[in-house]
Amino acid sequence: MLVIRRFEERAARSYTQALIGGYCHLNLGEEAAVVGLVTALEDRDYLFTNYREHGYALERGISPERVMAELYGRVDGVSKGWGGSMHLFDLDHRLVGGYGIVGGQLPLATGAGLAISYRASDEVVMCTMGDGTTNIGAFHESLNLAALWHLPVVYVIINNQLGMGTTVERSSAEPELARRAASYRMASARVDGLDPLATYAAARNAVAAARAGEPFLLEVVSERLRGHSVVDPAKYRSAAEVQALSDHDPVRLVGARLMLEGLLDADALAVLDEEAKAIAEHAAAFAEASPHPDPATLFDYNYATPVANDLRRLPGEALFAARARPTEVV
Amino acid sequence: MIEITMPRLSDTMEEGSIAVWRKQPGDHVEPGDIIVEIETDKATMEYEAYDAGTLAAVLVREGETVAIGTPIALLDDGRTSALAPAASAVPTPASEPDVGTATVAVATVPSTPAPVSPRAPAVADTDFHARTASPLVRRLAREHHLDLRAVTGTGPGGRIIRSDIEELLAASATTASVATASAPPEMRRPSAQVTSAEQKRGSRPVPMSNPRRVIARRLGESARTIPHFFVTSVADVEDLVRLRTEMNEHLVTTGQPKISFNDLVIRAVALTLRAHPQVNASYVDDDSPTMLIHDRINIGMAVASDNGLVVPVIEDADQMSLVQISARARELAGLADAKRLTIDHMSGGTFTISNLGMFGVEQFTAIINPPEGAILAVGSTAREPVGVGDDVVLHHRMRFTMSSDHRIIDGALAAQFLQTLGEILEHPYSLVL
């Protein structure tokens, strides 16, 4: 959790330094949910997530260096600089995609479940999404298919209670999102995402159900400590709300609990925090040192199967090389 | 504002050079006034104004060469026109004409084509082509050096399409070797680029005039494509020399110009051609089932003028007296030296005579001037020992070599021609009859 916290804070800084481009969505405040969910998965299980996925990548075991390098758009990034913050992917760690289109990952995760079911193997697919995603058509189409076909998929709603600036109450007629599973006769649960152990327990339960061949809908109620993305000042929140958020900070809560239970003292926690900061700093240094992709590789991923007449043309190039002018008789 | 563009002043002209600006910026111009003298591929032509006005700017300097249709000057007729924006981009009349700015003016023209007047070629040539010829035709025209001005387009909107230029293409097929020889791009090299071999030679590029370039192209084409053969003969011109001496004595006393040896040869050749019309002929091309026999005898005389080789033509030379031929030849040579020969003076020849006798050349061979069938190379007249009865005496003798196009003239015909010519030269009374 600390590593995720410090990594995201470091990413925010790099973003403001223009070392990271595009969009950058952070898992700040969701650390407990991330850790609880991912810990419930076996290494062979697949994880589909959305564009707020740096923490998931770290928790799946991908090195912080390669995650940060991807944010920097460098060759050592998990997606070789092609994906960026929203599109982390590492087949070895079975993180099969952050996806930038809201809800885009749901049919894909359903299909992954189909492939597992088709082969009668015992992996499970976990597919996380934000609370806003539950109103998109793909949510319903996917849950319906998964229930119909008995697919081993755990759909997880990270309900941080805000879809960008719109609250759940203002966007969902049934704000208790887990209840939507009833439409598909799908098992579901709702859990406190600020509590990593509770989240882990609920996720284990859901994963077990999926491994037994039925999909599951898990709602994890969480917090988003900052704006929707790094550049969102979150002015739609009142000062009181922001103060309350600080009180709910899962990292602080977990730290306090560990000390209360005598598992850690303040010094040890400080050491862990320094280690986490060092990991984040090292990741940033690694990313900055990693080379930019060579423009000559621009067409390397046009197609998996090479094809005739694949047009590898740079913007300024003519479609056809100009003919030599006819020679004037001199 | 009226744009004056490089006019097309000969049938083969593709570009022209400004020889002399006869009007300067600020000068008033009336229709018919000579504005500029233009050196075409064949001659220097005077170009008249079609409209009244003030010459606002010259866009091409003397000695510069531009393509047909390129604006060369602006004439202020007191009216604004679509050309005004382009005109504003050119230097003021007082300033030095700037070729670079002229290019800008050209580039802006196609978007605002001026109305086509039957008198003034106001539309740039490039514009004309862009509007009326298909891309295919324009490429073929470029590659085969076709002139599309005379072609009537039968495509939509009068567009010139490939089928409209079939004849031109066929005609240029005989010149295909020119295009072929010039085709490989690797043979092209900017003239400014000097190779090590050239450094070794101390070479420097010297511009070739348009007429010189045309001559070079034509002669190369002739030498490569026409199967030449050469027949040399010699004539005893003792009587001819005596006749000329006597005639000239008479002419001098009556205050008339003398007859040159060349005049005599022209007359002799004209009479010989009348006796052998098959030599007064042209080969058309490999696809043609016919050749051309010319009923008129028009003799070109190669003149090494101060401005290079030109070949003015004495028309109907067989119909002219010796004095007439002499007068005409003198007139044409004078025009050549003055660069005043027109296309008309130099076209329509049926046979050419090249005479290097005045340089003491004994004999030589010449390259046929297409589309003519033959050319006669005349050497000097010198005294040589000849046998007369049992005596050896010195007589004036002259050697001449005819180069013939073997596709239409055979060896025997050439020999018979030279035999007749020799008889006329040896018995010169027919020349004055």
Place this chain on the structure above:
Amino acid sequence: MALMTFRQALHDTLREEMLRDESVLLLGEEIGVFEGSYKITAGLLAEFGERRVRDTPIAEEGFTGAAIGAAMLGLRPVVEIMTINFSLLALDQIVNHAAKIYGMFGGQARVPLVIRTPGGGGQQLGATHSQNVELYYAFVPGMKVVAPSTPADAKALLLAAIRDDDPVLFLENLTLYNTKGEVPEASVPAEIGRAAITRPGRDLTLIGYSRTAWVASQVAEELAETEGLEIEVIDLRSLRPLDRATLVESVKRTSCAVVLEDDWLTYGIGAEVAASISDGAFDYLDAPVRRVAMAEVPLPYSKVLETAALPSHEDVINAIYQTLDAVGRRRPGARR
């Protein structure tokens, strides 16, 4: 060789590939119990069972996306979308996901997916069921779009599409399903990205794909018999990648071209073809490239209006005549 319909060639090829490769499965609406809206999949449910022939709910985005996800894990799904009009419901999954996953993740995941879907028009199906929007997919890097016009190509290109590791939109056409042709017994995949000169000629290049390539062949045959015209017919076969070289080389020989397309003219397939020809064969063109395409309206229901909006046989012939006229190539006395 065996003479069979386009439909039969598709059916047989699907069956053959399912027999050959366990990872091939079919998904789509009404493909199983109903045996397919156009009966391409008739009998396959009975033969292969529900595991491999999967009827889906009416949820194009869901089942197309599921096929993409299954493909990412190594299956080779062949999706049937009932008509190309309905593919718009799956546009996000096709364009934002199928076409992107290989490149966006730096080549780590492949999407060996085939989407079979027919275009059409002319059956009085009205505005929403008569579109030909293959262009939307041909526009997108990462996609491959093939469009066979003969039963033989239906087989060869479907084989190629199924065995390809990239998402392939396989364009069919309602009009073509009953057309017949010789189909080779051997299963030899076509090379995606190659056009075919299906008829050589020197008078004009006539270009089509899917149904319009079939029309082009018919018209060329007719004009050869009635007027002795030698029309070169090019079947694009692949809309992405587009085989520009074959187009350009043909026009260099004929100096003029007519494109037949089943979509709208503005920004259509023909626009890309014409632009490519003008790029590559500018100096060889004796007339502008002519396009024959639908009128720019939502296709009406009324038979009279529908007929007015769709390119007719006469429209095609007239475009050819006018182009031949423009290059002065009509035979004297030819009918107008």
